[in-house]
Amino acid sequence: MSSPWSQRREVSPETSRLLIERAHEELVAGNLADERLRDVRSLVRDSWRRSLDSLVGAEAQPPLDLTADELEAYRRAHPLAAVIDMVRGLLLPGEASESGVVVAVGDAAGRLLWVEGDRHVRALTGDMGFVEGANWSEAAVGTAAPGTALALDRSVQITGAEHFNRLVQPWSCTAAPVHDPETRRLLGVIDVTGGVEAVTPQAQLLVDATARAIEGELLVSRLRARAAPPRAVRRAPPRRVEPTRAVLRVLGRDRALLEVAGEGVETVSELGPRHAELLLMLTAHRQGLSAERLGELVYGEGGGDAASVTLRAEMVRLRKVLEKTAPALVPQSRPYRLPVEIETDAHQVLSLLDRGAHRVALAAYRGEVLPDSVAPGVEEFRDTVRTALREALMAEASVDVLLAFADTDAAADDVELLRLCLSMLPARSPRRAGLVARIERLESD
Incomplete structure (x- = not known):
């Protein structure tokens, strides 16, 4: 060279x-x-x-x-x-x-x-x-x-x-x-x-x-490195840490990981599905949420008094979990809100897309946001991230990045994406035959 x-x-x-x-x-x-x-x-x-x-x-x-x-x-x-x-x-x-x-x-x-x-x-x-x-x-x-x-x-x-x-x-x-x-x-x-x-x-x-x-x-x-099995990072006993940085990891996992760095140490805690949903909604709505609105985002509309009682109970449990490792992150109430900012790996992907770092954004996208969650707020946020990634890549990314995206679960059945890849490949590319077969199979189904 x-x-x-x-x-x-x-x-x-x-x-x-x-x-x-x-x-x-x-x-x-x-x-x-x-x-x-x-x-x-x-x-x-x-x-x-x-x-x-x-x-x-x-x-x-x-x-x-x-x-x-x-x-x-x-x-x-x-x-x-x-x-x-x-x-x-x-x-x-x-x-x-x-x-x-x-x-x-x-x-x-x-x-x-x-x-x-x-x-x-x-x-x-x-x-x-x-x-x-x-x-x-x-x-x-x-x-x-x-x-x-x-x-x-x-x-x-x-x-x-x-x-x-x-x-x-x-x-x-x-x-x-x-x-x-x-x-x-x-x-x-x-x-x-x-x-x-x-x-x-x-x-x-x-x-x-x-x-x-x-x-x-x-x-x-x-x-x-962070994608290693959670058990590998849960061996040490939890420590109370005043955070200098906190990240909630929700991509490709239902039991989110909360990483808190500060005072020279980093703790990683695994959250249950409901606590992950609550913390994600508070992270996505940094201005705060009323109890009614937070209940709608997590439990859906029409839950009534039962949903309110359940929400209060879950918030009490979430506070107790956070008090053990990162008391500075314990949510406040009226409205429910986080006292300090928590990043999410999903927001990091959106930030990378805004900066035009398509290949890095795709590498950071490790799967859907809390994929098994049916909470309305999570489903909406999941769709927002997926759509933003798809639209940014289809508008600006190279064909290599698009083909890599087509191999993810999020784009496996996306015929429009596959046709775009086909149109961008050179006429003699050996990849064309596989794409044509894949498109035909999806359209026949």
Whole structure:
């Protein structure tokens, strides 16, 4: 496979290298009001000033924050260790030693954990301290793509003379931050450093896409891990935890799992079918529900006084269950509502669809919402999630994603979906025959 960095494309800088160099000289000399600074991109100008405020030297070597032993132990435990092979596959395909760029993965503090790629470029950039264990935050080395991307929490490109540190000015770089896919906490940064090929529009698109792919892979890996049999997580005795995050898992299961994280621990509790229905309705209606309305959503209309009595009794039992593990989640009354927000895996799927992450959303969709429940509110919510997934995929997803969706229980009998897949496949695709047979079988039935 050829390297995506092998074909150089000319970059049209907003100002010439000479103007930027002169503006940099004036800034370092303390002439902060010099008119030449107006010719520098505001993103770079602001970063230069932050670099001055941090007392960064214009020719300073970055500090080596991690020794070899510390680096090895730290990156083994880092969340991005699980996706480093994906980074290599996306940014350094083929013969990485001749790619013309180096790819670095750093943590949220700007410390480089992995630096790989072209051997010659690595040797040259290593001379300026672009090595594993070095701190490349703005506060340490000034304006450079890894640190500036972390400071701004967005992807950036820094070209040649725009670097604050003169030792870095022969190089250009593109970097993008990586976030925890659920909490959005900053995990680290992906950087590509090289010549002008490292700061093309295509380079920024590729680095951005890699960061999003990493976030998606992290989420899918977590979802797979959480799908382990509940018995494996119920061996430890329950602990009272003040939650920093709570998730209700209802996809593909009737006995929902409530995961509560906080105080450095995570507890997982299995809820009975009725308690799962009640908690899901309170989660889906965060503004709160009257006793009458909650009763209708769970028991249906026309239950009368008997339904009200049953609802009160079940709510008492649900409160007792939650008091044992997460008292902060105990529902309030008049109206019934949750005191803190609880996420659901179903809402996570909807969020992924809104962000256009169709493949990840489908991987996260582990089945229907509480599939055996006949509670009216659950049936309505189940249909909402299923319909949103179907419509989003049919409108925007690739044929591979659509075919994967067609293999789920939710779409097994969807002739319209199958016909759409058929229309999107190439005329000579070996998949067409199976689809045609499946459509004919469904229509004959």
